Amino acid sequence: MTKHKSVLLKETIRNLSIIGTGAYVDLTLGGGGHSLAILNELQKGATLVVFDLDMRAIENFVDLINVVGTDNIKNEVKESKQATAEKNGVNIIIVNRNFNELEDVLSSAKIDKVDGIIADLGWSSDQLGGIEGLSYMNLNEELDMRFNKSDGLKAKDLLNAFGKNELKKMFERYADLRGNQNEIIVNEIIKRREKNSFEKVGELTAIVEENSINLHVRNVNQMHSRVFQSLRIAVNNEIENLRLMLESSLRTMNENAKLEIITFHSTEEKVVKNFVEENKLNLTGGDNGYISPLVEELLINKRARSAKLWVINK
Ligand SMILES: C[S@@+](CC[C@H](N)C(=O)[O-])C[C@H]1O[C@@H](n2cnc3c(N)ncnc32)[C@H](O)[C@@H]1O
Structure with missing residues (x-):
């Protein structure tokens, strides 16, 4: 049902x-x-x-x-x-x-x-809970988000491979994330992946949570939704x-x-x-x-x- x-x-x-x-x-x-x-x-x-x-x-x-x-x-x-x-x-x-x-x-x-x-x-x-990596609640899932599992890049591939400008454009275009918020999230993604590449949902949600004060977010879940929405749109074309x-x-x-x-x-x-x-x-x-x-x-x-x-x- x-x-x-x-x-x-x-x-x-x-x-x-x-x-x-x-x-x-x-x-x-x-x-x-x-x-x-x-x-x-x-x-x-x-x-x-x-x-x-x-x-x-x-x-x-x-x-x-x-x-x-x-x-x-x-x-x-x-x-x-x-x-x-x-x-x-x-x-x-x-x-x-x-x-x-x-x-x-x-x-x-x-x-x-x-x-x-x-x-x-x-x-x-x-579908939120049924597609791997689509929900920000399932912290241990792979950051995949592909609806069609047989082709295309996964969300983690985009996060690990996109240059700074591509990441900024993705968050701006697909979730209206602009200015400081966009800059902070992108910089933190780049900082993190220099140490370890992205694999799991929880690694991305941690970026928003650890920076929630600088990001000036009143509702952390809303910010998760926007970040995940932009990746979903990009991954599924x-x-x-x-x-x-x-x-x-x-x-x-x-x-x-x-x-x-x-x-x-x-x-x-x-x-x-x-x-x-x-x-x-x-x-x-x-x-x-x-x-x-x-x-x-x-x-x-x-x-x-x-x-x-x-x-x-x-
Ligand atoms: C928001 S839901 C539709 C809800 C529906 N109108 C209702 O009343 O329940 C969007 C649906 O479109 C499907 N969908 C998204 N992109 C699609 C595509 N490119 N081709 C076919 N189906 C697609 C999704 O799998 C999802 O089930």
Whole structure:
């Protein structure tokens, strides 16, 4: 069962203007909250395509939709990265691939254009403890953070190899860590690795804890979150994936389709805003171009604090 509380759920569904018989894509299935809400609005003949890199999110969703043959569906996704299911006449395509492969998946399913696409970026609450090195709480874990264990550098590799400027840019871009705080953390990382290279989560959290006075941090955990967030984004190539995903989403949208992106930090926001400007698209939600969660949601879901929903039209 999922612990993940969907962010901006009502706002996302309301602004998607769902056509009951249309084709919709949820690029980030996670705990399945957004997908289930879309599924609720769909009628016989409609299509829902769901993506997640994490097989556990897929298995959880297959259980949630509660259709005949759940084990067969799960096994098929494990073997072929994809399977189909049917619920109340809606065709559901379940995909265990990176969301930047959207066009490939749609063309092999013979879907030319879609009526709406949503992406709720980042990682779900369920994943924090499940991916090695992703949580700052698990001090003895290896600093890995790779979602896909078969390729790419680990978080410890970046920490041990990046030059001073690369480290500074990473913390600034992916966690808005600037000025003295950025300088202190980077200098301490470099000082530490001159003696011993980074291996474990606790070695990185110690840097924030031992320097908390100089860093002027009121909430040490918040600082851990920001440091770990920047490494996670760098390790998993999240910004490049976002760019690719936005471009391919645009190519698959019907004339009146909506593309909804939920962002959690300024670098993601910048990528979305540039994409909208470069392609002369329209943002239709809220006064600043995006929709923020209501106070009621902020009170019950910490993760919603930095969330922004961008509703993009052609
Ligand atoms: C914030 S969660 C989504 C939560 C979901 N909207 C809900 O209501 O529960 C983001 C999900 O996207 C997945 N994800 C992140 N990057 C991905 C990528 N490049 N391709 C496919 N899935 C990705 C993560 O595994 C995670 O499960």
